[in-house]
Amino acid sequence: MKKLLSFLIALCLLSGLVFVSSVAVFAEDGDNVYVIDKSGLLEDYDVFKYDVVLKEMSEERNEDLLILITDGDSAASLAEEYGVEVDAESPFYLQGIAENYYDSNGRGYGEDKNGILVLMRTGEPFENNICVCTNGDMDGEFGDEDIEKLVDSAGPYLNEGNISGAVSACIDAEEQFFKAKESSVIPTEEELFAEDEGKVYFYDHAKVLSDDETGRIRDELKSLSEEFGCDVVIATSAVDMDDDSFETMYYDNRGYGTGEERDGILTVIIIDGSNTPSTMLSLCGKLAYEDTQDVKNEFDPDYKYDLNSNNYYSAIRLCIEAERRYLEKYQESLGFHPVKKGVIATLIGTVIGAISTFTMKGKLKSVTRKNQAADYVVPGSFELRDSRDLFLYSHVTKTARPQNDSRSGGGGGGFHVSSGGVSHNSTRF
Amino acid sequence: MxxxxxxxxxxxxxxxxxxxxxxxxxxxxxxxxxxxxxxxxxxxxxxxHDAPDDMKWDVEAGDEWQSGETDGMRVYACKSCGGEIVGDETLAATTCPYCGNPVVLMGQFRGELKPDLIIPFKLDKEAAKRGLTEHLKGKRLLPKIFKDQNHIDEIKGLYVPFWLFDADSDASIRYKGTRSRSWSDSRYIYTETSYYSLIREGRVSFSHVPVDGSSKMEDELMESIEPFDFSEAVDFQTAYLAGYLADKYDVTAEQSVDRVNQRVKKSTEDAFLSTVTGYSGVYAENSNINLSNGKAKYALYPVWILNTTWNGQNYRFAMNGQTGKFVGDLPMDKGLFWKWLLGVGIGVAAVIFALLYLWWKMRG
Structure with missing residues (x-):
């Protein structure tokens, strides 16, 4: 009995020891670490930098996004830990390590342990040296195509030994995946523009107007375009896309725009049912060099009210009036305006005149106090006995970058050249 | 316990x-x-280790006059400003270097400390007159009549009393330094700021830091004509005074100590600051300076002085009698100021207007 009791106690102690050791081994890969560099090849600063970025992405997406970097030796060590008994060149080798690492470190967000672990192995370019392990909701969503894109973008960097570049490419691929996930299903041009109608200036793809209303709007926009010598196009859309897609589909590929630079204005009213309607406005050609705020300022406050109240015809008419007022002012601004230019010239002249005259006045003063005695330092007498720089602490702050106020990421917002080759300056409101 | x-x-x-x-x-x-x-x-x-500064000086300077040394020296006084100057017995009627009024002979020079050193005049009166002419050149806002009515011949050579201070400055300074680095992704710009405590200790020596010992000479004016080249200083002899005036000190070395402390402290701090590199921001948190071997000497330095009055205001010019550096604030003609301001302003405005018109034409 005594022997049995002693044996049981010893067994408990041994189990406890094993448990504590496991915790100790994995404790270093503990919480709040998103870039784990077992190879030691990534610079400390890069580990810190990418860790901050991945932590940010993980918290925003409610996914645990990790990158584990190993070399041949550390991968072998992990394989031995987890009992992965396949050949190092087999695709299941890194997969086994990745899955075991993810599970044994308790990674994953929420009950379903959602997340993605990317395991990279540095060194000699084996064929399967990047493994992507998905968990929880990412299992079905981050599919083969997404994995292939990630591997194709990060692989070349890894093979040439640029670990930092590989990690950065990996993060970019994941970011692209999450952005694309948020986009709605985008229809093709063939689906949208079934017949070649020529320049009609208005498209009601959201089907919010009657045929009669559509006809009237088209006539009004045609005459507006002819009056100001630039194409003014308006469309309603039932799906949201990035700005570049709207511009290419509705303007560039439809042949809109006058003159060499294809001048005009494109307005797309997005009515997709799930959110309040929003407006994408794009100044095109020469107009792209103007400020979009000037157009927005011409919009009557009733425009938004009408959109939200489903008075689409009224809203579109207000849009046309706003764009007319803008074009009138724009045409006027193309004139010389001698008074305005005279004021500008006078202000600049005054500033330069003041600078030069005060400089001349300064030359009249030559008596100044001497606050130092540098001229009287004995040459060679300076002796630095002790010079110490002590690091105290550091802080990291982050500032949000200005984004377009668009729901689908607003690709192409601000001044840009669309994939159709036309200059655009777009905004959303 | x-x-x-x-x-x-x-x-x-x-x-x-x-x-x-x-x-x-x-x-x-x-x-x-x-x-x-x-x-x-x-x-x-x-x-x-932080402690207050310890800046002490040995201000026993100057010497006793030997017998017969002052026989040829006379004291002259100005009844207008009360200034007293020393000249030799051959000095004829002259005007006060401080206010330009005539001086009267008071009597035999006696007493006072004898200077330890003197830098003899290296540049003569003609050089001083040329210096003044150069100083007035190119000053577009200077009243023309000022240049014409300048009594340039009244420029005087005067030995100005200075206290010269030597010291070894031992310093211990603590700075706070910062380093920043930034990176970004598509949504945020990250900035990491690291803070450091920077300690610098060492020593630097100063030699012959001058502070003017005459209350009649503005300190700023005398500091503006620095530096003097001390290597040309010689032991004082009354013979050097012949043909020139000399001022007597009325500001003691003790009274000058504050000024020299300011200058030595600033230069010491600047010297150590130059060893702090690689930081985007640096400021001194604490500075502790101790002086040792602090000594003062009494010397006479050569200065050409001219006083002139224009429009009720007194203007004083000084030239370093050794190096030729000429200083002196000049009056401004307000009329000329406005003429230049308007002239340049209108001219530039016209050019810019023309350029704007051409640019608009080119844009079509």
Whole structure:
């Protein structure tokens, strides 16, 4: 009995020891670490930098996004830990390590342990040296195509030994995946523009107007375009896309725009049912060099009210009036305006005149106090006995970058050249 | 046995720091900043070294006149401004170098300290007159009539009394330095700012720092004509005074100490600051300067002086009688000021207007 009791106690102690050791081994890969560099090849600063970025992405997406970097030796060590008994060149080798690492470190967000672990192995370019392990909701969503894109973008960097570049490419691929996930299903041009109608200036793809209303709007926009010598196009859309897609589909590929630079204005009213309607406005050609705020300022406050109240015809008419007022002012601004230019010239002249005259006045003063005695330092007498720089602490702050106020990421917002080759300056409101 | 509780102050916010057993580091409960124990100990040691400056001088300068040395020297006084100057017995009627009024002979020079050193005049009156002419050249806002009515011949050579200070300055200075680095992704711009405590200790020596010993000479004017080349200084002899005036000191070396302390301290701090490199921001948290071997000497330095009055205002010019550096604030003709301001302003405005018109034409 005594022997049995002693044996049981010893067994408990041994189990406890094993448990504590496991915790100790994995404790270093503990919480709040998103870039784990077992190879030691990534610079400390890069580990810190990418860790901050991945932590940010993980918290925003409610996914645990990790990158584990190993070399041949550390991968072998992990394989031995987890009992992965396949050949190092087999695709299941890194997969086994990745899955075991993810599970044994308790990674994953929420009950379903959602997340993605990317395991990279540095060194000699084996064929399967990047493994992507998905968990929880990412299992079905981050599919083969997404994995292939990630591997194709990060692989070349890894093979040439640029670990930092590989990690950065990996993060970019994941970011692209999450952005694309948020986009709605985008229809093709063939689906949208079934017949070649020529320049009609208005498209009601959201089907919010009657045929009669559509006809009237088209006539009004045609005459507006002819009056100001630039194409003014308006469309309603039932799906949201990035700005570049709207511009290419509705303007560039439809042949809109006058003159060499294809001048005009494109307005797309997005009515997709799930959110309040929003407006994408794009100044095109020469107009792209103007400020979009000037157009927005011409919009009557009733425009938004009408959109939200489903008075689409009224809203579109207000849009046309706003764009007319803008074009009138724009045409006027193309004139010389001698008074305005005279004021500008006078202000600049005054500033330069003041600078030069005060400089001349300064030359009249030559008596100044001497606050130092540098001229009287004995040459060679300076002796630095002790010079110490002590690091105290550091802080990291982050500032949000200005984004377009668009729901689908607003690709192409601000001044840009669309994939159709036309200059655009777009905004959303 | 009473126990002594050690308290560290947070270098970031000044709060009392405690040891965080989870992190195994010191952590401030107020601003959440973490520190290594060793770094904090070193920083605290440096804080304990802070002490006030110790800047003392031996101001026993000058010598006793030997018998017969002052026989040829006379004292002249100005009834207008009360200034007293010393000249030799051959000096004819002259005007006060301070206010331009005539001086009267008071009598035989006696007493006072004998200067230790003198830098003899190297540049003559003609050079001084040329210096003044050059000084007035190219000053577009100077009234023309000022140039014409300048009594240039009244420029006088005057030996000005100076106290010269030597010292070794031992300094211990603590700076706070910052380094920043930034990176970004598509959504945020991240900035990491690291804070450092920078300690610099050492020594630098100063030789012959001058402070003018005459209350009649503006300190700013005398400092403006520096530096003097001390290598040309010689032991004082009355013969050097022949043909020139000399001022007597009426500001003692003790009274000059504050001024020299300011200059020595500033130069010491500048010298150590130049060793701090690689930081985006640096400022001195504490500076402790001790002077040793501080000595003063009494010397006469050569200065050409001219006083002139224009429009009720007195203007004084000075030229370094050794190097030729000429200084002196000049009056401004307000009419000329406005003419230049309007002329340049209108001219530039016209050119810009024309350019704007051409640009508009080219745009079509």
């Amino acid at each position: 009473a126990s002594q509780q050690l308290e560290y102050k947070c270098p970031c916010c000044g709060g009392a720091i405690t040891f965080d057993s989870t992190l195994q580091k010191m952590k401030c409960p107020f601003c959440d900043t973490e520190f290594d124990v060793e770094t904090l100990q070193q920083y605290d040691e440096e804080l304990n």
